[in-house]
Amino acid sequence: MNKLSVVVALAIMLLFSFIEQQPQSSNSMLFIISIVMGVTLYKGMFGFAGAYRQAIEKSDMRGVFSQIFMLVMATLLFAPMLALGYIYDHEVVGAVAPLSIALVVGAFLFGVGMQLGGSCASGSLFIGGSGNRRTMIVLIFFCFGAFTGSLHLSSWQTLPSIAPISLADEYGFEVALPLQLSVLAFLYAVFSFLHKAPANEEQGKTLWWRNGFNLHNLVYGTWPLMLTASLLAILNWLVLLVSGHPWSITWAFSLWGAKMAMLFGWLPSTSDFWSREFQMAALENPILQDETSLMNIGIFLGALLAASIAKQFKFSGVIDIKGISSAIVAGLLMGYGARLAYGCNIGAFFSGIASTSLHGWLWIICAIPGFWFGIRVSRYFNRKVAI
Template sequence: MSAIAQPSAELPRVPNPVQITALLLAMTAIVLLAASVLMISLKQLLLFGIGVGLGISLYHAAFGFTGAYRRAMLEGDISGVTAQLIMLAVAVLLFAPILAQGEAFGRGVGGAVAPVSLSMALGAFLFGIGMQLGGSCASGTLFAAGGGSLRTLLVLVFFCIGAFWGSLDLAWWSQLPGVGSVSLSEHLGWEIALPLQLGALALIYAVMRFFGGTQKRPLWDIGHFRWQTLLRGPWPLLLSALLLALFNWLTLLVAGHPWSITWAFSLWAAKAAVFAGWDPATSGFWSGGFQQAALERSVLQDVTSVMNFGIILGAFLAAALAGRLVKPAGIAFRSLTAAVLGGLIMGYGARLSYGCNIGAFFSGVASTSLHGWVWIACALPGNYIGVRLRPFFRL
């Protein structure tokens, strides 16, 4: 979802000069990739466009999960978490009528509902630790890498490796006890599930305030918002929260399922492994029909991959417009180690827990999946441990 540490939550009011060369590169890359996916289908083009919008929205507000949880734990600043709660509430309301009828524009749609099990809980816990070591979650890794962070690009590489590693072990982990997939709307009915979820989000906010949480970063700073801000940032947290909910809803309408990220990471690493001589037939997971077809097709035919590319390029475009594209710099050894470990742990955890902070938590809760609620309940203790480990790595 990514606070996703780069850029800083305290963005400057005096704009930096637009980085013209980077802006032209970003626009050229977006146009070329858009033309390529249009040759596949209009649907892929629309999803790529949604991805670009997500990347801009994430970058311009420094909207994320990792830093938001860290600030809440260390400083009592619940600004980022509050924005997430609003985002979830809006997404729940947008998703409800579409999922209730089960179709959009004559095509079937389905929510992000996944099994609840011990292995899923462990995966979410591991993901929480990896978030803090890596310094970003799944969406944060994409937009920070697009913003030029060399360290985050390294996190992305090992995120992919970890996700592929997890896919190879998934069959063993899946044998652990679980209760299967539970959709609250199917078990309780929408008339109960919808107010129950909204009430739970309101209760979480009330509990945070009761225990001293404060909003140190305004959700919408009206006094400093200008029309130029839409192009160059920084955006208010509330604007990005609303846009992320809207883009997830659009993904549901166009793709037939909500926004997800980490499947593509597994796929990219698997394709690299095939190129290196690995045989997918040796893996139960990759022997499945969907997985085999994905390995044989171009990544531009994969919905999640196309959206991820859009997020990276959208963030690249936003960073160039803001004049904040990060220039490559050296990485200290301990920070480098944390990046590698964080990426591996997040990737492995995401595969075990059927997604990340986006596919499992955000899209899961919006779909009334019990899995989404259990995911965040297990990821938060992992975040706490990760926060305590950060000083050792001098983060």
């Protein structure tokens, strides 16, 4: 191990020892899970932005295939626990949200921001953790965007909406499970028909190990898409098992933005959203007592650890006027959109569909036009690469 990886590992251990002293007994386990998430995301270079850019521009569906596989695995893993409704001593609930105008607009805005920024919410965390300076700017303004969205949320929620619909709640898992798996299988068949295999497949974009598994590829190489997708499905299931709810990201960014606003004199009592009991408690408590916050920090540190062990950490990312301005706009759009849409590519799309919630399906349907528009806008900023 090199010096940087030793320092990062020590920092993680010190932070873990501090988290262990907190009253929430599950937080230390969630922190470990999030570290593994960060390692997995970085080693697999598993981003949603790049997958859809490749699909739209080149008809390369490999990234989409891996996401379908991830959703199938997560759906199968989630079903028994959600059907039971509890595990050990706590309740288990899925990610379920209303079908609303706010979600439609928010998902579209997030899709635009995701392509303009070159990364999704989870992608911004692991790319930032590997040293990309531009992505760090995206993360900062993601917080501001999510906070601003929280201030406007009550107004958006006055617009037409339909109450949350979970296929499992409506029809039972004996119907919901085969129905959702059939839809995913159909989508796989459609995308297989549309898929055009690239002439030159990079190792990092293969569905499985090209030359077989070996230790060198595990530590220094890029993990194949299917391995990464499988691990993310299992890790999301572990989050559900430990915390009682699926993986989410956006809430933490909203909270961080609110805490920063308080430093400049903003009063939570002036906001309908932030004057609620849960939100007020989160603002009063330390960041590390918030589950989503410590998990976001863990993902960032996990990616930093993986990059440093592989000797791949370096400060990168073009910092010029176009790069900075596009990063700011991307962060604001993703943050604002995610707050309106009840989550990002993780909380709304991944966890929502795994919970058989229709809002997860509506999210991706509305985000896809945003991807298309965002790709075209990004060309003005010379943004050609997405993870």
